[in-house]
Amino acid sequence: EADIYQTPRYLVIGTGKKITLECSQTMGHDKMYWYQQDPGMELHLIHYSYGVNSTEKGDLSSESTVSRIRTEHFPLTLESARPSHTSQYLCASSPPGQGWNEQFFGPGTRLTVL
Amino acid sequence: SQKIEQNSEALNIQEGKTATLTCNYTNYSPAYLQWYRQDPGRGPVFLLLIRENEKEKRKERLKVTFDTTLKQSLFHITASQPADSATYLCALDKSTGRRALTFGSGTRLQVQP
Numbered sequence: 001e002a003d004i005y006q007t008p009r010y011l012v013i014g015t016g017k018k019i020t021l022e023c024s025q026t027m028g029h030d031k032m033y034w035y036q037q038d039p040g041m042e043l044h045l046i047h048y049s050y051g052v053n054s055t056e057k058g059d060l061s062s063e064s065t066v067s068r069i070r071t072e073h074f075p076l077t078l079e080s081a082r083p084s085h086t087s088q089y090l091c092a093s094s095p096p097g098q099g100w101n102e103q104f105f106g107p108g109t110r111l112t113v114l
Numbered sequence: 115s116q117k118i119e120q121n122s123e124a125l126n127i128q129e130g131k132t133a134t135l136t137c138n139y140t141n142y143s144p145a146y147l148q149w150y151r152q153d154p155g156r157g158p159v160f161l162l163l164i165r166e167n168e169k170e171k172r173k174e175r176l177k178v179t180f181d182t183t184l185k186q187s188l189f190h191i192t193a194s195q196p197a198d199s200a201t202y203l204c205a206l207d208k209s210t211g212r213r214a215l216t217f218g219s220g221t222r223l224q225v226q227p
Binding site for chain 1: 118148155156157158159160163203214215216217218219220
């Protein structure tokens with residue numbers, strides 16, 4: 001079982017609310033990622049980070065933002081949630097070294113915006 | 115455009131048989147390819163990684179092949195068990211220097227007892 005945690009596991013909120021999805025890992029991994037996944041569909045990379053103070057946008061355009069102030073923490077924020085943001089959000093991390101390391105995933109946050 | 119294709123139809127097999135899943139890609143030149151298992155409502159779990167200069171990789175009942183000419187990877191589970199029922203995802207890098215993966219949509223495997 002990987003030491004990567006996401007909270008909350010489930011979140012139902014109204015349109016216009018600001019939300020932050022938390023992701024933490026205790027493995028000392030430098031690389032961290034956020035993916036969005038709809039049921040039965042592929043994972044889409046929305047943000048990634050190679051280390052502290054490093055963040056990049058992924059393949060899928062997202063209105064969310066991320067920060068990486070500490071190695072172990074990679075929160076994702078939506079300033080104003082909309083129904084189109086309803087999805088599963090998965091956080092992952094990868095250890096230092098060459099690019100071909102496996103990713104360790106958290107359990108995910110299922111977000112529903114009403 | 116770059117594509118990763120996995121059979122979207124579920125694969126149903128009998129317990130004890132070998133399951134073979136396919137991952138095809140176009141317009142990629144990946145340095146490596148990975149396979150993950152995902153159970154409903156959970157995050158993917160890493161299974162195997164194979165590099166472009168490797169033809170085959172094994173781990174217990176799992177075997178992965180990687181044919182860069184055909185642009186295809188095959189994932190085999192021998193002596194399959196009902197507990198192997200899950201969705202299996204392939205993932206590869208874009209070889210652009212970015213240390214991130216692009217995932218296929220996965221194939222759901224159902225092993226009947």
